[in-house]
Structures are given as structure tokens and as C-alpha cells.
Amino acid sequence: MKICFLGGGNMASALIGGMLAKGFAASDIAVVERDETSRARLTERVGVQTHAALDAAALDCDVLVLAVKPQQMREAIAPAAGKLTHQVVVSIAAGLRLGDLARWLGNYSRLVRCMPNTPALIGAGVTGLFADPSVSAEARDIIERILASVGQTVWIDSEAQMDAVTALSGSGPAYVFHFIEAMEAAGVSMGFDTDTARKLAIGTVLGAAQLAAGSDESPAVLRERVTSKGGTTAAALAVMAEGDLIGLVGRAIDAAAARGKALGDELGAD
Numbered sequence: 622m623k624i625c626f627l628g629g630g631n632m633a634s635a636l637i638g639g640m641l642a643k644g645f646a647a648s649d650i651a652v653v654e655r656d657e658t659s660r661a662r663l664t665e666r667v668g669v670q671t672h673a674a675l676d677a678a679a680l681d682c683d684v685l686v687l688a689v690k691p692q693q694m695r696e697a698i699a700p701a702a703g704k705l706t707h708q709v710v711v712s713i714a715a716g717l718r719l720g721d722l723a724r725w726l727g728n729y730s731r732l733v734r735c736m737p738n739t740p741a742l743i744g745a746g747v748t749g750l751f752a753d754p755s756v757s758a759e760a761r762d763i764i765e766r767i768l769a770s771v772g773q774t775v776w777i778d779s780e781a782q783m784d785a786v787t788a789l790s791g792s793g794p795a796y797v798f799h800f801i802e803a804m805e806a807a808g809v810s811m812g813f814d815t816d817t818a819r820k821l822a823i824g825t826v827l828g829a830a831q832l833a834a835g836s837d838e839s840p841a842v843l844r845e846r847v848t849s850k851g852g853t854t855a856a857a858l859a860v861m862a863e864g865d866l867i868g869l870v871g872r873a874i875d876a877a878a879a880r881g882k883a884l885g886d887e888l889g890a891d
């Protein structure tokens with residue numbers, strides 16, 4: 622099975638890195654990337670084949686993964702319009718809807734939309750998937766196999782939910798990194814050097830996430846176990862409640878989902 626990525630940026634690199642670590646052969650993976658330096662990096666360091674354009678050689682694949690920015694997509698896929706025959710096309714772009722992609726590809730509907738996240742690089746990604754009803758079970762299995770190689774997969778029932786997946790898990794690693802930054806900064810302000818503060822912050826997030834992932838109990842119960850009455854954790858959580866952390870995170874995730882929908886509306890309008 623030959624897999625070609627259109628765009629060799631952050632997310633394509635994370636997916637390819639994770640796939641190679643899971644045993645996909647570099648010789649089965651190609652990348653169309655317009656930037657020469659990126660092409661050289663992909664060939665020399667990652668070992669995959671590269672193409673400068675989405676030409677016939679690049680389209681000689683079974684799966685075409687669309688991994689350019691939403692704003693770049695229409696122009697980037699134009700060379701493939703009317704030239705697709707059997708390929709399953711997978712878009713990882715935020716916001717863009719299958720109907721618009723199908724139209725831009727010359728009414729080609731063998732399309733799957735998915736939203737991975739960057740922990741795919743270490744096999745710890747989460748990907749939401751949605752397929753056009755015309756995509757066969759066999760084609761869905763192929764796409765599932767690719768994304769499951771880099772982490773967990775969740776098929777969703779309606780395409781509209783993809784904006785929520787994007788807001789929760791697609792963008793989600795950035796929220797967690799931001800929280801780590803905040804913990805690290807607090808550690809530094811209490812007198813630790815950056816390395817020590819970072820080690821304490823990352824170790825805590827990692828340990829807590831692993832504990833939550835392996836536990837039958839809810840995160841709320843696990844939180845209560847840390848929180849002694851009248852103790853230090855209660856003092857911190859009171860400040861977080863005062864600042865409405867739950868509401869703040871909810872509003873942030875709503876804003877991400879709204880931006881995904883707006884991107885789909887804006888870019889699909891013409």
C-alpha cells in the first residue's frame with residue numbers, strides 16, 4: 622500500500638514518524654512538499670520519497686493524505702482534480718468539509734476526514750474519523766489501520782462533530798503544553814531553575830495522565846484523592862475555582878470549535 626502525503630509540515634511529520642516507528646516501510650511513503658529544504662530533510666533524515674508537485678508520480682498511490690493548511694488546500698489539490706481513480710483521499714485539515722473537498726477534486730467522493738494530533742509522533746495520538754457514506758468498509762479499514770498505528774481512533778457519527786473533535790483533541794495538546802508552561806513558570810518563580818521546574822511539571826502531567834488512563838475511576842475521584850481537607854491542594858483548587866478554570870477551558874474549547882466551523886464556512890463558500 623502506497624501512501625502519499627500532500628504537505629510535509631508539522632502534522633505530516635508527526636504521522637510519518639509514528640508510522641515508521643510502528644513498522645510502515647519508508648519506501649511505501651511519499652511526500653509532496655513545495656519547500657526544497659523540507660524535501661531534503663524528509664529524504665535525508667526520514668528516508669521517504671519526495672515530490673515537488675502533485676503530479677502523476679505523486680498520484681500513483683493508494684491513499685492520499687491532504688496535510689496542508691486549510692487556507693492552502695483548494696489551490697494545493699487543484700492538480701488532482703479529475704485525475705483520481707481509485708485512491709482513498711484523507712483530509713486532516715481543520716474545518717474543511719467533505720462536500721467542498723469533493724467538489725474541488727472534480728466530484729470525487731472517496732473521502733475520509735480525520736483529525737489526528739501531534740502525540741501521534743510517539744504513537745500516543747488520538748484521531749477522530751468520519752467517512753463519506755460512499756467509502757467502502759475495506760477503504761475505511763485501510764485508513765483505520767494507518768491512524769491506529771499512531772494511537773487511538775474514534776469514528777464519529779456526523780461530520781459536524783469534527784469541529785468538536787478538532788477543538789478537544791486536535792488542538793488539545795497545545796492546551797496541555799500551555800498548562801505545563803504555567804506550572805513551569807510557577808516553579809521558576811518559587812526559585813527552581815528551569816530544568817528542575819520543567820521536570821517536576823512534565824513528570825506530574827505525565828504521571829497524572831497515566832494514572833487517569835489506567836484507572837476505572839473518574840478524574841474527579843482521582844482529584845479528590847489528592848485533595849486533603851484543609852490541605853495544600855484544596856488551597857490551589859479554590860484559586861482555580863475562583864478564576865472559573867472549568868468555565869475558562871469550556872469557553873476556550875468552544876472558541877476552537879467555532880473557529881473550525883468558521884473556517885469551513887469561509888473556505889467552502891466559493
Ligand SMILES: NC(=O)C1=CN([C@@H]2O[C@H](COP(=O)(O)OP(=O)(O)OC[C@H]3O[C@@H](n4cnc5c(N)ncnc54)[C@H](OP(=O)(O)O)[C@@H]3O)[C@@H](O)[C@H]2O)C=CC1
Nearest residue numbers: 628629630631632653654655688689690691697713714715
Ligand atoms: N499541527 C497540528 O497539531 C495539527 C494540524 N492539523 C491539520 O494539518 C494540516 C497541516 O497542519 P501543519 O502540519 O500544522 O501545517 P504546516 O504548515 O506545518 O504544514 C503544511 C506544509 O504543506 C506545505 N504546502 C503548502 N501548500 C503546498 C502545496 N501546494 N504543495 C506542496 N506542499 C505545500 C507547506 O509549505 P509552506 O510552509 O511553504 O506553506 C508546509 O510545509 C492543517 O490543515 C491542520 O488543520 C490537524 C491536526 C493537528
Ligand SMILES: O=C(O)[C@@H]1CCC=N1
Nearest residue numbers: 714715787791792793
Ligand atoms: O490549530 C489548528 O488549526 C490545527 C488544527 C488542530 C491543531 N492544529
